[in-house]
């Protein structure tokens with residue numbers, strides 16, 4: 675399996691204490707994995723390092739076989755990585771849902787007509803077309819989370835980094851997100867406390883514990899998604 679991302683001996687110090695030390699991780703092409711662990715162990719910090727939003731204290735990051743030495747190197751791959759933060763309240767740049775989703779495409783140089791049609795399509799796929807013209811900051815936490823996911827998916831990044839994608843989602847929205855993520859053939863790292871969700875989605879689970887990543891067994895059989903979501 676070719677490699678989308680590789681971490682070699684990644685360590686991160688906060689207030690003179692190591693949050694984690696010498697983390698090694700390979701994310702294969704189209705591989706889906708999850709990171710679990712207790713509150714405060716550093717899962718979000720680790721995923722922010724992979725997203726290029728935090729710099730590790732030590733270690734090497736390789737993206738698509740290119741070594742990343744600094745934030746500038748990361749900029750080349752910014753559009754290839756879709757990062758969903760745990761808290762999406764500061765995620766949005768526009769007033770309405772459709773404007774925000776279109777904005778992410780317009781910045782990539784997509785023309786306005788195509789940006790509109792792709793944005794409407796993703797809203798339909800995620801069952802949130804009724805939110806198209808709503809003001810984002812008037813939406814519920816769960817609605818905002820799924821709109822943020824739409825803004826990421828519409829750009830078709832090569833790697834998805836999703837920090838707690840299902841928190842604040844109702845059962846129906848969670849099923850929809852599961853079905854979509856299952857149907858997308860992309861490399862993914864998902865941070866979650868929601869074990870039944872990740873067991874239906876990923877092929878590897880790691881636990882961040884004692885400042886390192888440990889393999890965690892997957893108890894259920896791999897879940898096979900028969901219903902293909904068209905349009906992604």
Ligand SMILES: Nc1ncnc2c1ncn2[C@@H]1O[C@H](COP(=O)(O)OP(=O)(O)OP(=O)(O)O)[C@@H](O)[C@H]1O
Pocket residue numbers: 688693711712713714715716717718719720760
């Ligand atoms: N902006 C910040 N300023 C100071 N400390 C922070 C900041 N963000 C995180 N921390 C601290 O870093 C540690 C790791 O936080 P992180 O959010 O990475 O953990 P986590 O494993 O994702 O936790 P959770 O499961 O609760 O989301 C925690 O002790 C947290 O208090």
